[in-house]
Each structure stands twice: as structure tokens, then as C-alpha cells.
Amino acid sequence: MKEALFQPLQLGKLPLKNRIVMPPMxxxxxxxxxxxxxDIMAEYYAQRTGAGLIVGEGTQISTLGQGYAWTPGIYSKAQIAGWKKVTDAVHxxxxxxxAQLWHVGRVTHTDNTQGVQPISSSALKAENVKVFVDNGIGEPGFVDVVEPREMTKADIEEVIGQYRQAALNALEAGFDGIELHAAxxxxxxxxxxxxxxxxTDEYGGSIENRLRFLGEVVEAMADAIGADRVGVRLAPFTSLNGTVDETPVETYVAAAALLNKLKVVYIHIAEVDWDDAPDTPTAFKQGIRDAYQGVIIYAGRYDADKAERAIKEGIADMIGFGRPFVANPDLPNRIKQGYPLAVHNPDTLFGGAEKGLTDYPEYNA
Known part of the structure; x- marks a missing residue:
């Protein structure tokens, strides 16, 4: 029995029944x-409510925020109504x-942004990055991303406003809070x-400047819905989609300190999770713990034993299990009872309907 994983936890005003997170996928x-x-998304999430916290899949805050075909949005009335079905089923x-609020920036193609050139911090194309577009035959067709244009001050203000509105929309849709996708x-x-x-302006150069946009977005959302409903996801050591930082330890400990000052309810750290990836340095995790007083979630290559250890050692408060939740809707119970885990079919992860989404059974002892 994994005792630490099944201790309750208070997340802002929300009592959580255990320390297991279903992270965004x-x-x-x-x-x-x-x-x-x-409706099938509502069924999928409702099947997985054994988790202490569910974070919904990345949800774009605008048409220009969309990176891939068929991902959900939260900026139209119909999108809000769609998500209300999901949150009602979960509750x-x-x-x-x-809700995980998402703007992909440069990680997209004009086929996914209604023909509009993507925006980013800088006019730098992400190298060797592909996204999928709707190729008209119900299967994702993969294409190279396109070069973005550098955001103006007016663009920055507009996107901050879109994040703020998306946070309000998320509450209207019945979500208990939002996670800012900053990873x-x-x-x-x-x-x-x-x-x-x-x-070369106040949004570039020094660590403080490069964290400015993060801080302004979080402030706008916290002002709209309360900091106790705002979490932030970070990925300090991944090079996913072509972003690399020269001094990740220094940068992300500073980010944790900033988020502590802004009183966000949790920080969710995505660790590198490919098979032979190096472990996140313990000294870094201690640095995050020292800089940030709220709830800390880690996700990436955790099994039940490693998760239990991380919580007992005080490095983490909650642990996200991503891929195991795909094929194990009853994952917390399987962990609790020591039941074997099913393995997901990678061919049905993206697109399609019920197959590979809602048809994985619970464990039958």
C-alpha cells in the first residue's frame, strides 16, 4: 500500500482525496x-476521476494559439458549452x-491558424519540429512548422488579455481552476x-526580463479568478519543440521564486521522460522547494514506488502519471491494490473516436 500517495491534500480551497494527478495529454x-x-471527452475524463486532480488536455485560448488539428479551444460560446459537459461529468x-490554457506560439502551421502567420517572442523558427494538420482523410498529416513573427507590445497586451478571458471562460465552463501551460x-x-x-526590449536578455511575460500573464489571470485557482506548468530541462535555456537551474529557480511571490496554487514540473533521459538533479528539486511554498507536482517516468519516495522525501506534494492513465482509467485503484497496469496502443493516441480513448476497461480482479 502506497500510504503517502493516498494522503488527502488541500489545494487552495479545494480538498483533494489523494496525491495522484492525471496530467494534461x-x-x-x-x-x-x-x-x-x-460527449466522448466527458466520458473519458469521468472514467478517470479516481485521480486527486485532473488537468485537462491543452486547450487553446485563441485561433492563433492552436498548434495541432482537432485540439479543443475555450474562446467561443460553443467551446465553453462543450467543456461544461466535461466538467459536469467529472464533478x-x-x-x-x-483546464490547461495553451498558446503554442511558433509551434504551428498556417493550416492550423486559419492562414495567419504564427507569433512568438522572436522571429526564430523552431528547427526540426513538425505538427499535424487535418489532411482531409481523418488522419493527421505531419508538416514542418513555419517561421513566426516577433510579437509587438500590442501583441503581448492582446495575448495577456486572451489568457485572462480564457481563465474566466474556464470558470464559466465549470472548471475548478486553470493550469497555465508554460512548458x-x-x-x-x-x-x-x-x-x-x-x-532586446524588457522581454528579452536577462532572466528577469525573460520571465516578465510569464509574470504578467499569471498576474492577469490571478486578478480575474484568484491566485488560489491558478497553477503553472514548467519544463526546465526538456528541449521539446526546440526551446533550450543556457542556465536552466538559475532560470527556473527564479521562475519558482516569482510564482511564489504571485501566490499561484501549484507549480507542475514536467521532467524529461524519454527512456534514457537523465534524472532531474536533486539539488535543483531542493532549490525549487526552497523558492516556492505552494503545492509542487512532478510528472515524467514515475512509477508507484518512485512517486511514493518523492512525496515521503518532501520534494513533491503530488505526482502526475501521464501515459499510464491512457490505458488504466482506474489507475489510482490499481496502484492502491498492486494490480498490474495495462499498456496503451500508441496508434490511437491522437484523433479518432472512442477506440483508444474510452474503451480501456477497469481491472477485473
Whole structure:
């Protein structure tokens, strides 16, 4: 029995039943046209309410924020209504769910942005990065991303406003809070990481400047819905989608200190999770713990034993299990009982309908 994983936790005003997080995972099942959440997505999330916290899949805050075909949005009335079906289903099963708010910046193609050139911190194309577009036959066709244009001050103000409105929309849609996607090479990350940002104004250069956009977005959302409903996801050591920082330890400990000052309810750190990736340095994790007083979530290559250890050692408060949740809707119970885990089918991760989404069974002892 993993005792630490099954201790309750207070997240702001929300009581959570355990320390297990279902982290955001793109599944590309939204209704077309319109990128609306739907009934099969509601069933999928409702099946997984054994988690203490569910963070929904990346959800774009605008048409220009979309990086991939068939991902859901949260900026139209119909999209808000679609997500309300999901949150109602989750709450009916006693679950707690945050929306992950997403702007991809340069990680997209004009086929996904209605022909408009993408925006980023700088006019730097992400090298060797592909995204999928709707090729008209129901299967994702992969294409190279296109070069973005550098955001003006007016663009920055506009996007901050879109994040603020998306946070309000998320509450209207019934979410318990929001997670800002500032990881994995997407827009906020394109400001933070030195190799993706060559600006010479107050949003570029020093660590303080590169964290400015993150801070302004968080402030706007916290002002709208309360800091106790705002979490932030970071990815200090990944090079996903072509963003790399020269001094990740220094940069991300500073980010944690900034988020502590802004009183966000949690920081969610995505660790590198490919098979032979190096472990995140313990000294870094201690640095994050020292800089930030709220709830800390880690995700990436955790099994039950490693997760239990991380919580007992005080490095983490909660642990996200990504891919295991795909094929194990009852994952927390399987962990609790020591049942074996099913393995997901990688061919049904993105696109399609129920197959590979809602048809994985619970464990039958």
C-alpha cells in the first residue's frame, strides 16, 4: 500500500482525496468544425476521476494559439458549452478538474491558424519540429512548422488579455481552476528560454526580463479568478519543440521564486521522460522547494514506488502519471491494490473516436 500517495491534500480551497494527478495529454478528439469538447471527452475524463486532480488536455485560448488539428479551444460560446459537459461529468463522479490554457506560439502551421502567420517572442523558427494538420482523410498529416513573427507590445497586451478571458471562460465552463501551460516549447516557454528569445526590449536578455511575460500573464489571470485557482506548468530541462535555456537551474529557480511571490496554487514540473533521459538533479528539486511554498507536482517516468519516495522525501506534494492513465482509467485503484497496469496502443493516441480513448476497461480482479 502506497500510504503517502493516498494522503488527502488541500489545494487552495479545494480538498483533494489523494496525491495522484492525471496530467494534461493531447488526445485530439474535439468536435469539428469548431474545436469543441464533446460527449466522448466527458466520458473519458469521468472514467478517470479516481485521480486527486485532473488537468485537462491543452486547450487553446485563441485561433492563433492552436498548434495541432482537432485540439479543443475555450474562446467561443460553443467551446465553453462543450467543456461544461466535461466538467459536469467529472464533478458528478466527485472529481476535481483544472483546464490547461495553451498558446503554442511558433509551434504551428498556417493550416492550423486559419492562414495567419504564427507569433512568438522572436522571429526564430523552431528547427526540426513538425505538427499535424487535418489532411482531409481523418488522419493527421505531419508538416514542418513555419517561421513566426516577433510579437509587438500590442501583441503581448492582446495575448495577456486572451489568457485572462480564457481563465474566466474556464470558470464559466465549470472548471475548478486553470493550469497555465508554460512548458514544452510553447509560447510562454519561448519567452523564458534564452535560445528561443533574442529580444532586446524588457522581454528579452536577462532572466528577469525573460520571465516578465510569464509574470504578467499569471498576474492577469490571478486578478480575474484568484491566485488560489491558478497553477503553472514548467519544463526546465526538456528541449521539446526546440526551446533550450543556457542556465536552466538559475532560470527556473527564479521562475519558482516569482510564482511564489504571485501566490499561484501549484507549480507542475514536467521532467524529461524519454527512456534514457537523465534524472532531474536533486539539488535543483531542493532549490525549487526552497523558492516556492505552494503545492509542487512532478510528472515524467514515475512509477508507484518512485512517486511514493518523492512525496515521503518532501520534494513533491503530488505526482502526475501521464501515459499510464491512457490505458488504466482506474489507475489510482490499481496502484492502491498492486494490480498490474495495462499498456496503451500508441496508434490511437491522437484523433479518432472512442477506440483508444474510452474503451480501456477497469481491472477485473
Amino acid at each position: 493531447t488526445r485530439s478528439r474535439s468536435t469539428q468544425p469548431g474545436n469543441e469538447a464533446n 458528478s463522479k466527485g472529481g476535481v478538474m483544472f 514544452n516549447g510553447y509560447l510562454i516557454n519561448q519567452f523564458i528560454d534564452s535560445n528561443a528569445n533574442n529580444r
